[in-house]
Amino acid sequence: MRTILEAAERVFAANPAATMEQVAQAAGVARTTVHRRFATREALVEELTGWAARQFAEAVASAHVDSTPPLVALYQVTANVLRVKTNWWFAMSRTGDRAHPEAARVHEEVRDDCERLLRRAREAGVLRPDADLGWTRRVYYALIHEAAAEGVAEGGEAEALATRVVDALLRGFGSPTAPVIA
Amino acid sequence: MRTILEAAERVFAANPAATMEQVAQAAGVARTTVHRRFATREALVEELTGWAARQFAEAVASAHVDSTPPLVALYQVTANVLRVKTNWWFAMSRTGDRAHPEAARVHEEVRDDCERLLRRAREAGVLRPDADLGWTRRVYYALIHEAAAEGVAEGGEAEALATRVVDALLRGFGSPTAPVIA
DNA sequence: ATGACTTGCAACACTTATGTTGCGAGTAAT
DNA sequence: ATTACTCGCAACATAAGTGTTGCAAGTCAT
Numbered sequence: 001m002r003t004i005l006e007a008a009e010r011v012f013a014a015n016p017a018a019t020m021e022q023v024a025q026a027a028g029v030a031r032t033t034v035h036r037r038f039a040t041r042e043a044l045v046e047e048l049t050g051w052a053a054r055q056f057a058e059a060v061a062s063a064h065v066d067s068t069p070p071l072v073a074l075y076q077v078t079a080n081v082l083r084v085k086t087n088w089w090f091a092m093s094r095t096g097d098r099a100h101p102e103a104a105r106v107h108e109e110v111r112d113d114c115e116r117l118l119r120r121a122r123e124a125g126v127l128r129p130d131a132d133l134g135w136t137r138r139v140y141y142a143l144i145h146e147a148a149a150e151g152v153a154e155g156g157e158a159e160a161l162a163t164r165v166v167d168a169l170l171r172g173f174g175s176p177t178a179p180v181i182a
Numbered sequence: 183m184r185t186i187l188e189a190a191e192r193v194f195a196a197n198p199a200a201t202m203e204q205v206a207q208a209a210g211v212a213r214t215t216v217h218r219r220f221a222t223r224e225a226l227v228e229e230l231t232g233w234a235a236r237q238f239a240e241a242v243a244s245a246h247v248d249s250t251p252p253l254v255a256l257y258q259v260t261a262n263v264l265r266v267k268t269n270w271w272f273a274m275s276r277t278g279d280r281a282h283p284e285a286a287r288v289h290e291e292v293r294d295d296c297e298r299l300l301r302r303a304r305e306a307g308v309l310r311p312d313a314d315l316g317w318t319r320r321v322y323y324a325l326i327h328e329a330a331a332e333g334v335a336e337g338g339e340a341e342a343l344a345t346r347v348v349d350a351l352l353r354g355f356g357s358p359t360a361p362v363i364a
Numbered sequence: 365a366t367g368a369c370t371t372g373c374a375a376c377a378c379t380t381a382t383g384t385t386g387c388g389a390g391t392a393a394t
Numbered sequence: 395a396t397t398a399c400t401c402g403c404a405a406c407a408t409a410a411g412t413g414t415t416g417c418a419a420g421t422c423a424t
Contacts, residue, residue: 017199019411030372035413131355132346138328139350146324164314168321173313174352201381212402217383 003027004034008048012090013152020044046100052084052091053103056110059084065113070121074169077117079162081144086151086158114140126170140169185209186216190230194272195334202226228282234266234273235285238292241266247295252303256351259299261344263326268333268340296322308352322351 007027011018020041024031038044063077085092094100096107114137121127127136147161189209193200202223206213220226245259267274276282278289296319303309309318329343 020413021411031412032373032414033371036370039413041412125357125359127355128353128357135346135350136355138332139325139355142324142328143321146320150320164317168317168354170354170356171310172350172352172354173309173318173321175307175310176358177307202383203381213382214384214403215401218400221383223382 001027001029001037004029004037004044005048005051008044009088009090012045012048016090016093045094048088048091049094049097049100049103052088053095053100053106055084055088056081056092056095057106060110060113065117066120070117070124070126071166073117074121074126075162075166077113078144078165079158082148082151082158082161082165085144085148089148089152092148111137136169140165143168183209183211183219186211186219186226187230187233190226191270191272194227194230198272198275227276230270230273231276231279231282231285234270235277235282235288237266237270238263238274238277239288242292242295247299248302252299252306252308253348255299256303256308257344257348259295260326260347261340264330264333264340264343264347267326267330271330271334274330293319318351322347325350 004023004027008023011023011026015022020034021031023044024034027034034044038047059080060077063073063080065073065077068076095103097103115133118127118131118133118136118140122129122131122133143165147165150156151158151161186205186209190205193205193208197204202216203213205226206216209216216226220229241262242259245255245262247255247259250258277285279285297315300309300313300315300318300322304311304313304315325347329347332338333340333343
């Protein structure tokens with residue numbers, strides 16, 4: 001049932017160690033009913049993970065990262081991912097799970113997409129020529145994570161959050177006239 | 183015993199759901215011995231949390247955030263915090279725990295210090311006049327978290343990590359000549 | 365109405381972590 | 395040597411979550 005999956009997402013987002021009982025209660029069904037659909041707790045989490053992974057892959061794919069100008073693609077993919085990540089906070093936290101082949105594959109592919117995009121951005125002069133793409137990517141991920149956390153806690157439009165993420169990633173918060181630290 | 187606390191930190195850093203048995207084993211003592219010193223699992227985690235909170239407070243205090251030029255203070259406090267956070271990864275993840283009064287107090291005070299510092303930085307022209315200090319602080323925290331994660335995983339000098347954090351925070355990764363997104 | 369299906373409920377077995385206790389061995393100080 | 399202390403070990407009790415099963419009640423399509 002989608003009802004159960006959505007309830008599980010809500011409950012686990014608030015408390016990853018939550019009980020099957022709590023999930024069942026949130027879904028408005030008996031615990032045994034949850035077990036009838038998902039044999040084990042692990043199976044439930046796995047299905048949740050797979051579901052989120054597919055949404056994630058779709059969010060990235062629909063941004064056409066390879067055929068759009070880097071800056072536009074960066075903004076688009078950010079907004080799309082933020083939409084998914086705010087709605088599937090818990091499930092998305094498991095996207096990098098090695099135990100889930102599909103999620104792991106998606107995660108790897110997205111990382112490749114991201115690295116290609118950043119490289120194109122650097123070549124196009126959007127990123128500094130000396131930008132460390134590995135560190136850039138990790139910071140980008142961290143910014144998305146932070147923005148999504150805000151989105152989960154306080155709501156907010158994915159577009160507005162994406163704008164702030166991209167702005168922070170590209171410009172930072174320093175004054176253009178300030179001295180450089182290193 | 184400090185031995186037990188340090189073992190607990192190592193074990194919990196690798197797996198926050200680890201067992202008392204695993205902690206005892208890592209400390210090279212029997213499980214009952216751990217229970218003799220820490221009545222409950224919760225008490226153990228609490229002591230860890232308090233210990234880390236004190237280190238954290240000391241790390242921030244020793245940077246003299248209020249009496250040093252903003253840019254210098256920013257770098258210093260970043261490096262100090264990174265040192266603590268890489269060594270007490272698990273315990274520091276609990277610094278914001280509301281269940282622990284001391285840790286919560288430290289966390290609040292540090293947040294205040296951080297906000298004052300950022301405000302001074304903006305007034306001094308280190309940050310852009312239009313920088314949203316709330317968002318700036320959260321990004322700063324996220325950058326520290328990310329850098330610390332790298333430090334835990336791959337080692338690395340706190341100074342080098344701090345440089346990258348401050349650089350990313352102030353300059354971002356965009357080319358100075360690139361168009362602004364918003 | 366009949367049959368197929370799903371659900372809630374109660375009860376059960378099983379597992380795992382937690383916390384406690386008693387005892388005997390080892391160690392150190394006096 | 396006596397005392398005091400700590401530790402390892404084994405055993406036990408408890409609690410909580412997990413997963414299973416049987417049965418009764420309800421729904422729905424035909």
